[in-house]
Amino acid sequence: MHSPSPPPRLSGGHAAIDPADFPASNQDLLYSDYRKTEELGTLRQVARALAAETDSQKVLETLCELSMVRGRASGAAVAQLSGDNGVYVAVSGKAQALLDISFPLEGTMTGRVAREHRTLSLANPSESSPFFFTLLPALGVGPILLLPLLANQQLFGVLSITRDAGHPLFDDVDEERLGVMADLAALAIWKARLLEEARSADAAKTSLLAMLSHELRTPLTALEGYGELLEDEILGPLTAEQRDVIVRLRTVGRHLGSLIEDILTYASLEADRLTARTAPLRVDELMDSLHPFLEPLAREKGIAFAIELEAALPLLVTDEARLRQILLNLCQNAIKFTEIGAVTVRVSRGSPAADGSPTTRFAVRDTGVGIAATDMQRLFRPFSQLEDSATRRARGTGLGLYIARRLATLLGGRIELVSRPGEGSTFTLVLPQQFTTSP
Numbered sequence: 157m158h159s160p161s162p163p164p165r166l167s168g169g170h171a172a173i174d175p176a177d178f179p180a181s182n183q184d185l186l187y188s189d190y191r192k193t194e195e196l197g198t199l200r201q202v203a204r205a206l207a208a209e210t211d212s213q214k215v216l217e218t219l220c221e222l223s224m225v226r227g228r229a230s231g232a233a234v235a236q237l238s239g240d241n242g243v244y245v246a247v248s249g250k251a252q253a254l255l256d257i258s259f260p261l262e263g264t265m266t267g268r269v270a271r272e273h274r275t276l277s278l279a280n281p282s283e284s285s286p287f288f289f290t291l292l293p294a295l296g297v298g299p300i301l302l303l304p305l306l307a308n309q310q311l312f313g314v315l316s317i318t319r320d321a322g323h324p325l326f327d328d329v330d331e332e333r334l335g336v337m338a339d340l341a342a343l344a345i346w347k348a349r350l351l352e353e354a355r356s357a358d359a360a361k362t363s364l365l366a367m368l369s370h371e372l373r374t375p376l377t378a379l380e381g382y383g384e385l386l387e388d389e390i391l392g393p394l395t396a397e398q399r400d401v402i403v404r405l406r407t408v409g410r411h412l413g414s415l416i417e418d419i420l421t422y423a424s425l426e427a428d429r430l431t432a433r434t435a436p437l438r439v440d441e442l443m444d445s446l447h448p449f450l451e452p453l454a455r456e457k458g459i460a461f462a463i464e465l466e467a468a469l470p471l472l473v474t475d476e477a478r479l480r481q482i483l484l485n486l487c488q489n490a491i492k493f494t495e496i497g498a499v500t501v502r503v504s505r506g507s508p509a510a511d512g513s514p515t516t517r518f519a520v521r522d523t524g525v526g527i528a529a530t531d532m533q534r535l536f537r538p539f540s541q542l543e544d545s546a547t548r549r550a551r552g553t554g555l556g557l558y559i560a561r562r563l564a565t566l567l568g569g570r571i572e573l574v575s576r577p578g579e580g581s582t583f584t585l586v587l588p589q590q591f592t593t594s595p
Contacts, residue, residue, distance in 0.1 A: 212348040216246035219315065219341040224249050227301065227317045227326070227334050234305070235259075235266050236313040242266050250295055251318060259287045266314045269302045273311065275335055276302045277326050293321070301326040303335055307342035312349075315341075372416050380409050407452040414449070414484055418555045421481065422538065425562050432475040432566050434591055439469045439503055439516065442476060442483075450487050450499075457491060459523075460498035466505060472516055473590040478563045483518060485556035486571075486583045490522035497523025497580070506586055514589040515569075521582045527575040535573075536561050560585075567591055 216234045223232040231251035235242040242261050244254040261267030264285040269276050278300040281292030292300075298321035305312040315338050317326070326334075383406040385391055387399065394402065424430040443463050454461035472479075483501070490499045499522045506515035527535065538558045557571075560583075564571050568591045575581035 210348055210351050212345050212352060213246065215341060215344045215348050216313070217248070219337070220246050220248035220251070222337060223315060223317045223334060226337055227330060228319070229317045230320045230323075231295070231297065231318040233316050233318075234313045235316065237261065237270055237311070242270075242314070245313070250297070250320075251316070253295060260285075264288070265300075265302055266316065269304050269314045270311060273304050273306060275304070275331055277331065278302070279325055280321070292318075296320050298323050299325045301331065301334060303338040305338055305342040305345065307339070307346040310346065312342055312345045376409065376413055376416065380406065380413070383409060403452065407456070410449050411453065411488075414481075414488065417481060418485070418559055421559050421563070422555050425559070430566065432478060432591070434473055434475055436471045436473050437476045437479075439472055440465055442472075442480065443501070443503065446480065446483060446487070446501075449484060450491065453488065453491050454499060457494065459491070459494050459496065461487075461491070462498065462500045464500060464502040466503060469503060469505070469516070470514075470589060472587070473592075474567050474587060475591075478567060479587070482560045482563050482567075482585055483520075485560045486518075486520040486585065489556050490520050490524065490581070490583070494522045494524035494580075499523075509588060516587050516589055518585040518587070519582055520584070521580065523580040526577040526579050527573070527581055528577050532573055532575070536571075557583075 220232040220234060223229060229249070231249035232247070233244045233251040233254050234246040236245050238258075240261055241258050242264070243258045244251075244256065247253075247255045259266075261270065262285075264287065265276055265278060281288060281297050281300065297318045299319045301317045303315045303317075305315055315334075317334060319326075383402055386394065387402045387406065421430065443465065447463065451461050487499060487501060499520065502517075502519045502521070504517050504519070506517040509515055535557050538555055561571050564585055564587070567587055569585060569587035572584040572586060573581065574584075
């Protein structure tokens with residue numbers, strides 16, 4: 157008696173196979189090889205379907221659907237353990253009625269599978285616990301196969317696959333096939349859980365940074381106000397030495413404020429909560445407002461700081477607060493890495509954009525240590541700082557350039573970098589002259 161003939165055509169467009177073309181002794185082997193090829197192809201499809209999901213709940217739901225197909229079953233459900241109880245968190249087919257049902261694990265086959273970490277097969281639901289004794293027959297459940305979802309020594313739940321009453325039991329081939337699929341699903345769940353934990357940790361970090369930044373802003377604003385009262389001699393005259401101390405305190409306070417602003421901006425960027433608020437502004441007035449923040453930092457380093465404006469610059473339509481933050485970050489970064497020489501900011505009209513619209517260029521040039529080509533991309537990563545011995549003395553959050561580039565993109569612009577080691581650097585912000593936010 158010959159084995160049944162395989163389908164007339166294999167996947168991939170191969171020619172039809174007729175067992176009659178081969179000797180009788182080879183027909184069983186041929187059909188067995190074909191079945192193995194088909195099984196491997198199906199497993200690949202299952203693995204791809206499970207690996208494509210990055211949400212653990214989606215993995216469980218996909219597993220239930222695939223289990224019904226691969227197990228020629230009428231229902232599938234995944235129970236997860238919570239203390240002494242189990243709860244069905246994903247279901248498919250006739251097992252829909254089990255969704256969100258919680259049950260005691262004591263005395264159940266689910267609890268036994270979870271405890272022994274091995275597959276169990278039931279001929280009928282009467283072999284289950286009293287909790288399921290009436291529930292499962294009411295759903296028309298017959299044979300049941302229960303498999304542990306194990307990966308990296310972690311149990312992620314128990315998969316139950318059911319056939320209707322009166323249908324054949326699950327045999328050894330079913331157990332092997334569905335066991336492989338359960339293992340693939342467990343690995344997919346493990347990967348998805350790692351991603352979810354990482355996202356949750358990132359969200360918690362972002363929330364903490366935003367909260368701390370807001371809390372620090374209030375006392376810092378108060379300190380800035382008190383410093384201004386003293387410097388303006390509202391509370392009485394100051395000696396030259398006292399005035400110098402107050403000026404230094406206010407400079408340090410402004411620097412601390414910019415660091416806090418960077419942290420808050422980073423948190424907002426990571427949470428996608430940052431939007432641009434555009435309005436017309438005069439470039440010369442904007443640059444004048446930067447001078448009190450930057451000139452004292454340069455003077456303390458013993459280097460020169462200068463701002464050069466092209467004559468008759470047009471009004472710029474953009475977000476003034478975000479533009480100021482970009483320029484502060486670029487300039488502070490330039491001052492930080494310059495020991496001798498000067499930092500110069502030159503503002504000029506730029507070349508037209510690809511659509512022909514006018515642009516404005518803010519070029520921040522320093523005479524500092526310069527940057528190697530291999531380090532340029534790393535500069536714009538968050539919390540990234542060059543570890544070269546020449547720059548290790550400079551401290552900071554490592555957020556300035558990352559934030560500057562993200563904000564430049566937010567304003568429809570870009571940041572260009574030209575640098576050579578030992579010859580300084582030029583960071584150039586290119587912005588559209590008139591930027592309009594998307595509706």
